[in-house]
Amino acid sequence: MDEQPRLMHSHGVGMARHPGLAQNMQDGTGGTDGDGRKQDIGDILQQIMTITDQSLDEAQARKHALNCHRMKPALFNVLCDIKEKTVLSIRGTQEEEAPDAQLMRLDNMLLAEGVSGPEKGGGSAAAAAAAAAVGGGVGQDNSTEHSDYRAKLTQIRGIYHTELEKYEQACNEFTTHVMNLLREQSRTRPISPKEIERMVGIIHRKFSSIQMQLKQSTCEAVMILRSRFLDARRKRRNFNKQATEILNEYFYSHLSNPYPSEEAKEELGKKCSITVSQVQYRAGTKVSNWFGNKRIRYKKNIGKFQEEANMYAAKTAVSATSVSAHGSQANSPSTPNSAGSAGSFNMSNSGDLFMSVQALNGDSYQGAGVGANVQSQVDTLRHVISQTGGYSDSLAASQMYSPQGINTNGGWQDAPTPSSVTSPIEGPGSVHSDTSN
DNA sequence: TTATATGATTTCGC
DNA sequence: GCGAAATCATATAA
Numbered sequence A: 001m002d003e004q005p006r007l008m009h010s011h012g013v014g015m016a017r018h019p020g021l022a023q024n025m026q027d028g029t030g031g032t033d034g035d036g037r038k039q040d041i042g043d044i045l046q047q048i049m050t051i052t053d054q055s056l057d058e059a060q061a062r063k064h065a066l067n068c069h070r071m072k073p074a075l076f077n078v079l080c081d082i083k084e085k086t087v088l089s090i091r092g093t094q095e096e097e098a099p100d101a102q103l104m105r106l107d108n109m110l111l112a113e114g115v116s117g118p119e120k121g122g123g124s125a126a127a128a129a130a131a132a133a134v135g136g137g138v139g140q141d142n143s144t145e146h147s148d149y150r151a152k153l154t155q156i157r158g159i160y161h162t163e164l165e166k167y168e169q170a171c172n173e174f175t176t177h178v179m180n181l182l183r184e185q186s187r188t189r190p191i192s193p194k195e196i197e198r199m200v201g202i203i204h205r206k207f208s209s210i211q212m213q214l215k216q217s218t219c220e221a222v223m224i225l226r227s228r229f230l231d232a233r234r235k236r237r238n239f240n241k242q243a244t245e246i247l248n249e250y251f252y253s254h255l256s257n258p259y260p261s262e263e264a265k266e267e268l269g270k271k272c273s274i275t276v277s278q279v280q281y282r283a284g285t286k287v288s289n290w291f292g293n294k295r296i297r298y299k300k301n302i303g304k305f306q307e308e309a310n311m312y313a314a315k316t317a318v319s320a321t322s323v324s325a326h327g328s329q330a331n332s333p334s335t336p337n338s339a340g341s342a343g344s345f346n347m348s349n350s351g352d353l354f355m356s357v358q359a360l361n362g363d364s365y366q367g368a369g370v371g372a373n374v375q376s377q378v379d380t381l382r383h384v385i386s387q388t389g390g391y392s393d394s395l396a397a398s399q400m401y402s403p404q405g406i407n408t409n410g411g412w413q414d415a416p417t418p419s420s421v422t423s424p425i426e427g428p429g430s431v432h433s434d435t436s437n
Numbered sequence B: 001t002t003a004t005a006t007g008a009t010t011t012c013g014c
Numbered sequence C: 001g002c003g004a005a006a007t008c009a010t011a012t013a014a
Helices: A003-010 A019-027 A034-053 A056-067 A072-095 A103-114 A126-136 A139-187 A193-234 A241-253 A263-272 A285-302 A301-327 A349-359 A372-386 A391-395
Strands: none
Touching: A034 A072, A072 A193, A103 A193, A126 A285, A126 A349, A139 A193, A241 A263, A241 A285, A263 A285, A285 A301
16 A cells, blocks of 8 residues: 555655645545545555456446546546656657658649649649640640640549548548547546647648658659650641741741841740740740751752742732832831731831842942841842842842852851841841831 | 651750 | 751651
């Protein structure tokens, strides 16, 4: 019976430090002196220790009696305190873990990919970017694959949310169950609220590790989906007819210097509806590719492109003439400039045209006062004229189209001076009409 | 199925 | 970093 004081003291916990227990003991009928208290506690402990040796009925009866004992809450308080100060504190230090960076990364990724967070029309910016990358080209294929991508992403999103919900529900159910169980058990063994709390924490950690696995596999699924669609970007797709025409028009009307500036490339890209991938491509890269290929292939086999050149030259000349006939002095709205005008890259304003025609009869078309688009018009007109045999004498002395712009070294004159859409030649005397716009 | 056309990529020089 | 040239890969026509 002297086990109890030893127990108390061995854990550094004395009765005096437990107001509840002290109170109970003072208020109780078990006596107010120290011996009486020791006897009382000792009895209870003895009964607890011997409870397993008794028969079931007897044990039940004893259990009930113990449960109803006036000293029980006080004793449990003490035991809880001891537990907390020993086992739980040790376990607690071991279980404390740093904030999960991995989980945060996964969460951020899922958010960025449009899997978690608010739904934005079937995908996030990343999804749109990936889808844009997929399309690359023009037209229906793009939207088809885009929607295909979005559909698959939505599917992943759906599965993810369903599973997440399931896990959360299971977690809540299990937590409630365990809490009820512990509360129930707390009637027969000392369980502090802190211990219950800790247990809940453990359950949540376990479930969050399951959730992490779910997030990880979702991320993997999205990555696979994305890479599959991004691989499709590499797949060659022909530009549509309209896009090729726009590019060709620009090329042949800037034949002496077919090097569009970054601005011009972007503009052309827009006009051609060539979507540039935000993932890998810089804007205008597709246009750059096209011009790079075109220059090389044109130079390699000028004869083959003769007919095409004639066609576009004639087309451009006709446009220029019609513009001229209107007698407009201001910049035409159809002037392809950096301000983003619509329409094809045809001839510019009549003033420029007039000057260019004049220049054709002289030595130079790059003199002071020559406005934007002069070069393109000159290119075009020279070509047309050379084909029709007109201006033979005066033009024979100047640069003829055959091949226009390519010098003896096989390179383009002025190349690779970048030019804007509006002003292909940026010679010393040229006027930048694009900046005026 | 083959040839050709064409968009994309890589390599190299400047 | 840009462009030329070579090359790859694939779409399309024959």
